[in-house]
Amino acid sequence: MSIGDVQALTFxxxxxxxxxxxxxxxxxxxxxxxxxLQIDWGAFALAWRxxxxxxxxxxxxxxxxxxxxxxxxxxxxEEVLSEFQITHLTEEEKVQLNRVWHRLQPWPDSxxxxxxxxxxxxxxxxxxxxxxxxxxxxxxSSLPWDxxxxxxxxxxxxxxxxxxxxxxxxxxxxxxxxxLVAAHPYDLLAxxxxxxxxxxxxxxLEYGPQSDPHPDSTPNPSFDVVAHDMIDLAHQLGV
Amino acid sequence: MSIGDVQALTFxxxxxxxxxxxxxxxxxxxxxxxxxLQIDWGAFALAWRxxxxxxxxxxxxxxxxxxxxxxxxxxxxEEVLSEFQITHLTEEEKVQLNRVWHRLQPWPDSxxxxxxxxxxxxxxxxxxxxxxxxxxxxxxSSLPWDxxxxxxxxxxxxxxxxxxxxxxxxxxxxxxxxxLVAAHPYDLLAxxxxxxxxxxxxxxLEYGPQSDPHPDSTPNPSFDVVAHDMIDLAHQLGV
Numbered sequence: 089m090s091i092g093d094v095q096a097l098t099f100x101x102x103x104x105x106x107x108x109x110x111x112x113x114x115x116x117x118x119x120x121x122x123x124x125l126q127i128d129w130g131a132f133a134l135a136w137r138x139x140x141x142x143x144x145x146x147x148x149x150x151x152x153x154x155x156x157x158x159x160x161x162x163x164x165x166e167e168v169l170s171e172f173q174i175t176h177l178t179e180e181e182k183v184q185l186n187r188v189w190h191r192l193q194p195w196p197d198s199x200x201x202x203x204x205x206x207x208x209x210x211x212x213x214x215x216x217x218x219x220x221x222x223x224x225x226x227x228x229s230s231l232p233w234d235x236x237x238x239x240x241x242x243x244x245x246x247x248x249x250x251x252x253x254x255x256x257x258x259x260x261x262x263x264x265x266x267x268l269v270a271a272h273p274y275d276l277l278a279x280x281x282x283x284x285x286x287x288x289x290x291x292x293l294e295y296g297p298q299s300d301p302h303p304d305s306t307p308n309p310s311f312d313v314v315a316h317d318m319i320d321l322a323h324q325l326g327v
Numbered sequence: 328m329s330i331g332d333v334q335a336l337t338f339x340x341x342x343x344x345x346x347x348x349x350x351x352x353x354x355x356x357x358x359x360x361x362x363x364l365q366i367d368w369g370a371f372a373l374a375w376r377x378x379x380x381x382x383x384x385x386x387x388x389x390x391x392x393x394x395x396x397x398x399x400x401x402x403x404x405e406e407v408l409s410e411f412q413i414t415h416l417t418e419e420e421k422v423q424l425n426r427v428w429h430r431l432q433p434w435p436d437s438x439x440x441x442x443x444x445x446x447x448x449x450x451x452x453x454x455x456x457x458x459x460x461x462x463x464x465x466x467x468s469s470l471p472w473d474x475x476x477x478x479x480x481x482x483x484x485x486x487x488x489x490x491x492x493x494x495x496x497x498x499x500x501x502x503x504x505x506x507l508v509a510a511h512p513y514d515l516l517a518x519x520x521x522x523x524x525x526x527x528x529x530x531x532l533e534y535g536p537q538s539d540p541h542p543d544s545t546p547n548p549s550f551d552v553v554a555h556d557m558i559d560l561a562h563q564l565g566v
Contacts, residue, residue, distance in 0.1 A: 220499035223449060223474040235462040236474045260459035
């Protein structure tokens with residue numbers, strides 16, 4: 089089957105659709121003003137996100153029981169607060185800070201691109217975020233999903249095969265009629281191994297403007313589409 | 328907790344949000360014109376829907392393995408076609424007719440009411456329809472869900488407790504902050520037994536204008552809200 093047969097687009101969310109680095113930095117800076125903190129909030133954002141994969145690994149390797157991403161974010165937050173020697177936040181302030189993942193801002197092209205893509209395709213998340221996180225984020229940032237698909241539905245994290253198989257089952261389409269859109273080659277390669285079509289959107293600013301190393305933006309030749317943003321993706325998919 | 332603490336509204340869909348009787352009758356009449364059939368399509372719609380509960384029962388009692396509602400609709404359709412002596416539909420025509428459940432029209436108040444309610448609440452389906460059915464219907468009929476929650480996610484049909492518990496888990500809210508909106512007392516009573524708030528919207532035309540018996544429109548005194556339609560519900564919930 090060709091790209092012209094694709095019926096549904098599924099999306100990685102963190103980094104691909106929304107910009108966690110800038111959102112966390114901005115919210116952190118506002119909090120710092122209130123609390124009189126001197127922190128490099130860009131570094132804070134990256135330190136928090138860098139704990140993401142190790143925590144997911146611990147769940148996938150059954151060192152931890154199934155745990156929602158909200159809760160893993162909170163466990164990681166405690167470590168990062170300690171690392172940055174931030175010791176005087178109230179419980180309410182920590183809850184509010186942890187909920188920043190529900191308020192992540194879209195990249196400037198995301199909403200406009202998704203609105204165009206939605207005219208032709210079913211749009212679903214396919215994210216490690218839990219259902220409530222993804223639902224609240226969509227409401228907060230006006231992301232026009234038709235359907236929230238989450239790792240939480242199968243209690244396994246990408247790239248666990250169960251997550252991709254779940255999308256095939258619930259969208260009730262052959263894998264070849266589903267495309268994964270992501271900024272991360274590992275995710276696309278996993279989806280491809282289950283038969284999905286793939287669209288790669290490099291997000292060079294995912295780790296911020298001065299990041300070193302930069303995100304991997306080399307498209308694998310096997311990817312079906314390489315687009316520079318969501319609007320370009322809509323254009324390439326004929327919407 | 329009071330009604331003022333409700334954060335998310337979950338909705339029964341068939342009969343409560345959409346009008347299967349009129350949609351099936353209209354689509355049937357169009358098909359009849361093409362095929363030269365003389366059928367009472369209102370009676371056909373009811374005969375099809377009347378097979379719904381017996382088929383769900385067979386799944387719930389493990390006489391059938393887990394089966395998506397799309398497939399149960401197709402099994403029931405074969406029986407109804409036989410009952411109405413419709414013998415000359417092609418496979419493609421049957422597939423198209425069975426997909427009418429993906430194209431059900433909303434009651435006249437539904438979309439306007441949901442748009443208002445969405446300003447204040449998370450709106451999720453809580454339906455026995457499978458995920459693809461509910462997602463396609465929302466797209467076709469412009470139902471502004473924030474999240475598709477389906478019996479399919481837990482492979483059990485309402486009023487199985489697993490379905491209500493799933494909503495609590497995935498919305499990540501205490502049951503008392505979730506309201507079920509439904510036209511069917513049995514569904515509301517089941518939700519209530521799990522701690523949900525309840526809103527009853529009688530739909531006297533669910534089985535068509537001449538139905539006998541009429542749908543049960545007697546509110547149980549324990550229901551938190553009784554509304555005559557979705558717009559009235561929005562009004563009563565302060566949106």
